[in-house]
Amino acid sequence: MDMPLNLRDRTKIFTGFFLGAALLAGLFVSGCGKVQFSENPALSLEFSADTVLFDTVFTTIGSVTLPLKVYNWNAEALRIDEIELVGGSESPFRVNIDGEVGPSVTDWPILGDDSLWIFLEVTVDPSAASTPFIIEDELRFNTNGNEQRVSLIAWGQNAHFHGGLNELNPLPSCDEVWTNDLPHVIYGIVEVDMGCTLTIKEGTQIHVHDGGGLLVFQSTLRIEGELGNEVVFQGDRLESSYVNVPGQWGIEIDFQFETEYGIEEITAQRGGIWLYGGVECTMDYAVLRNGTIGLQVDTTGTDESPALDIRNTIIHNMSAYGLYAQGGTIDGYNNLIYDCGQSTAAFTLGGAYKMDHCTFANYWAEGVRQSPSVLFTDWYEDINGNIQERSLEGSAFNNCIFWGNNYSLTDFDELVVSLLNPPTSPFIRFSAVDVQDPEFPMGILEATLTDNTPPFASTSDRDFHLSSNNSLWDGVASQFAIGLDLDGLPRAIGQPDMGCYERQQ
Structure with missing residues (x-):
């Protein structure tokens, strides 16, 4: 047989x-x-x-x-x-x-x-x-x-590829420099490991695959763009139909937990650039677009040295948040954040934020937006159901614009705060905000417009230059030494304009 x-x-x-x-x-x-x-x-x-x-x-x-x-x-x-x-x-x-x-x-x-x-x-x-x-x-x-x-x-392309199939993919060297000789592609979560530094030079183009991003864990990120030669983060789809599609990239982490019905799995979204314990990170002339959460800054920094110094940067077309901070410390100026599915910026769990001449303009048109353009909170609920306070003391926003396309709704504010213990002094000064809530803590505002629509040149074209010469839009001297606006044009001395762009006479 x-x-x-x-x-x-x-x-x-x-x-x-x-x-x-x-x-x-x-x-x-x-x-x-x-x-x-x-x-x-x-x-x-x-x-x-x-x-x-x-x-x-x-x-x-x-x-x-x-x-x-x-x-x-x-x-x-x-x-x-x-x-x-x-x-x-x-x-x-x-x-x-x-x-x-x-x-x-x-x-x-x-x-x-x-x-x-x-x-x-x-x-x-x-x-x-x-x-x-x-x-x-x-x-x-x-x-x-x-x-x-x-x-x-x-x-598929001749490029620098970073990452791989592991959950976390640390950079190969502790002092990494990315240049603009070829595009850079991030696949998965690429980590700048503890104590290390990643420097990204001017003109570098970074393409991030769906679900991926850059984790800066108790380490340093330096983005060194220049006017007209910005560092750009965006998705890795090259088809013309993806040019303006939000949600193409951003860190996703899968969690499993046990319920009475069995094992459940959820996917948590984090920043496309996630500073977790960032150390003296800097971002100058960067563009982040078409992601889920553009930039996340978590529980980091000291009063003497902020976790992030962000200048002359544009973040837009994010399906969730442009800037999401949790107890972070951030300095910044001349930044433009617009068109996000939830908020352009959420400053949560307290923290210390010093930002001047920033425009937060949410004209999201991909669906109904339920969140305000800008949110502040100074508390959170811990795993035991107890409320924990974390102060915003030391925060200061001068010459900023907080606005959006829901400003005309009678039951909607584009600036929302949920503060158990507001800072002792006003921290939003000489700015323009949309506030209608009679219970809004007006003591956090000083010399701030609350019902004047900013004269943006064209919201349909997303041109957020100011088109009016009205002195209402004059600000106050900045807490930083700022000589130029986001366009690289001179700021007025003494009374520079609100927002990221200066009117040129």
Whole structure:
């Protein structure tokens, strides 16, 4: 009697001639050891990896091949109904299973407690304008109606790629410098490790993949843009249809927790740039656009040295927040934050914020916005349900504009504060805010307009220059030495204008 051959004995890697397919077909239909295939949909396959990453960077057109091993740890044999590339014949990836090549193969047998090699190839043309920074597809397995997928990822352009498949991907050196010789692409969460420094030079273009971002953990980030040569953070989709799409990037962290109904999983969003214990970070002439939360600053810094000094920076088109601070310390001026699905800025859990000549203008048009343009809080509820206060003492906002397209609603304020213990002195001075709530703590305001619509040049074109020469929009001398506005034009001496732009006479 012929003994059935083991599938491992028949699988040969790159032998030059792939005869396995014919051999397998004969094996499973002949002889007295005929194999019975289980049709149980509860039985599943396992894989050597849930994601196959082709991390070769091509400067010219090229190909690379990587293996994937499929395991059937069940006692019963299975017939895989279909193995296919979701992208089909248009996919840049190719599949080779025991010599059978194609975007899909059908009715593939795998014995119980056995395995199968699959070889995956990708061809990349980095010179093609249509090639994305990150090429993606999925390999789909359908077994008795049970669908399983393996992700396929390849670097598509000639660029500097940072990150990988790990939950956190520390930078390779502790004193890293990114320059503008090539685009930089962040995949996953890239970490500036404790005590280290990342410097990003003028003109550098950073493209961040969905769910990814830059974590600055008790370390230092220095963004050194220049007027007309800004450092830009945005998504990695190059199609014209993605130019103004929010929510394309930003750190996402999955959490599992047990409930009475079983294990639940949630995804928490964090800043695309997340300063967690940032040490003397600086950001000058940067542009952050089309993310979820542009910039997050958490519980950091000292009175002598802020966690972040942010100047001449534009943050816009974020699906949640432009700037999200939790007990942070921030200095800044000449910043423009606009068009966010929730708030342009949320200063929460107390902190110390000193900001002059900033324009917070929320004209979000992607849906109904329920949050104010700017929010301040000085408390939080701990895990035991107790209210904890954290002061805003030492904060100061001068010559700022807090506004948005919901200012005309009678039951809506574009500046909302929830303060248990307001600072002893006014911390919003010579500014313009939208406030209608009769219970608003007016003592935090000094010489501030509360019902005058800023004369922006064109909100439809998102031009937030002031078009009126009315002296109402004159401010007061800044707490910083500011000679120029966001355009690089001179500020008036003594009574500079509110907002990030100075009117030029």
